[in-house]
Amino acid sequence: MRGRRGRAPDGNVGRVLSIVSQKGGVGKTTTAVNLAAAFARRGLKTLLIDTDPQGAVRYGVGLRRGHPTIGFDDYVRGDVPLREVILPTALPWLRVILAGSVSDLADHSAFQERVAHSEVLGELLATARERCHVVVVDTPPGLGAITRRVLAASQHVLVPLQCEPLALQTTPQILRAIQDIVHQNEELVLEGLLLTMYEAGSPATERVVHYVREHLPAHLVFPTRIPRTPATADAFAAGQPVVLRTPADPAAQAYVNLATQLAERLGG
Template sequence: MISIAIANQKGGVGKTTTAINLATALAAIGRNVLLIDLDPQGNASTGLGVSPSERIHSSYDLLVNDVAAETAALETKVPRLDLIPATVDLSGAEVEMVDLEDRAHRLVNALNGARAGRWDICLIDCPPSLGLLTVNALVAAKHLIVPLQTEFFALEGLSQLLKTVERVSASANPDLSILGIALTMYDRRNKLSQHVADDVRACLGDKVLDTVVPRNVRVSEAPSHGLPALVYDMKCPGSAAYLKLAREVIGRLPNLAPAEAA
C-alpha cells in the first residue's frame, strides 16, 4: 500500500476537498483506496456522507486505542473507497500522545498492521497545523501532496512545511518525498491566479503538478450533500480536473508500472 499525506498548515486551501475528490477519482479508475480523516474537524468524513453516529471507530482509536485499521475503516457510498473517520476526540489526541514513547509512529504502526493487498493507496487528510497529528501522517507516508491556493500569500508558510518534511525525513522517515504541489481554486477570470501559478512554478519547478483545479461552485456544493464532487456532478470542471489529477498522481508514483497508470 502506498501512503500519501495531503497537508498544508494553512486553512482554506482546498486540502480536504482535494483529499475527498482525489480519493474518489483514484477509486473510480480502479484503485482500492483508504482515506484517513486526521483532522479533528472531521470535514472529510462529513463530505463523504458519514454521520457522527456511524463513526463507531475513528482515527483517534487508531492512534490512541490501538484499534486496527481494518476494524476502524468504513465503506463509503463510493465503490472501492473506504474511510477511517474523525471524531471530536481527535482534538485531544496530541495531548494524550505526548508521553508515549512511539508518539510519532502511532499511525505508521497501525497501517503496517493492515492486511497486505487490502488497499492499494492510502490518502491521509491532515489538519491545518504542523502538530503531532501531521507529524504522524508524514512519518506514515511515502509521499506528500501539498494543495496550494492560487491567491495572494499562497507561498506563505510553505517553507515551514518543507522544513518539517526535511526534519521528518532526516529523523524518522527517509523515504518521504514530495509527490507534487497541487494548485487549487484557480480562477481564470482573475489575473492574480495566473500570476500566482506562474510564481509557484518559477519557484518550485517540476514539483508543481500540471493539473490545475479550478474554482467551481459545484465542487463547493457537493460536501453539503455528503457527496464527492465526482458523484454530485461528474461533468463539472472541478470533477474533470480531479480525474486528471488522479491520473497524473498515479503517473508520478514510481511503484506503479506504466501499464497500470494508463
C-alpha cells in the same frame, strides 16, 4: 480491505499518500476526498483516513450511513477494534476511517498528545498498506506532531496551494519543513504542489502562478490545476465528492486527471 489479513491485495504493499499544508481552508480535505474517490473509481482498493480532529471528511466523503462519530480517535484510545472504524462508502473500493469522537470536542489537545506519543498511527498506516493499493491521509493544517507522524509513515506527499495571496507567505515554510522530513524518511517523495481554487484571469490567481513559476522548480508543481467551481463546494455541502456528484464539472475532471497521473507514480 477485502484482501486476506496481512496480505497485500495483489502481492505488493500499497502506498500512503498524505495531503499536507501549512494553512487551513486551502482544499486539503476536498483534495483528499476526491482523489480517494477517483482512485477507487479506477479500481484501486483505497482507504481514506482523516487525522484532522476537525473531522471534515465525514461530511464530504459520501458515507452510506449518515455521519457517525466513531473513527481514528476511538481506535487510538483503544476503545474499538480496527474493523469497527473502517466504514463503507458509496463506492465499493473506497473505505474510510473518520477522525472519530474528537471531532465532537471543542478541545483537541488531548487527541494531539495521544497521537503524538503513541506508535499507533505509524502501525495503522503500515497495516493499511498491506491491505490496500492506496491509503490517502487527510491531515490537520500545519506541521504539528500528528502531521509529522503521518509523514514519517508516508511514501508520497501532496501540498495543496490555494490561489490567494496569503498562500505565498506560508509556502516556503511548508516546503522547507517537508524537505527536512524527506531527509529523515528516505521513502518519502514530495510529489508536488497542487494549485487549488484556480480562477483564470483573477489577479490573486495570476500572482500565485507567477510566484510559483519564478520560485519553484517546474517538476514540483502539478501541471493540472483545480479550478474553483460552485459544483465542488455544492458537492461537499451535499455530502459527496464532486467527482461522483458532478463528473462533468471542470474541477471533477481535474481531480480525475490528477488521480491518473498519481496512480502511475504510485505504481497503480
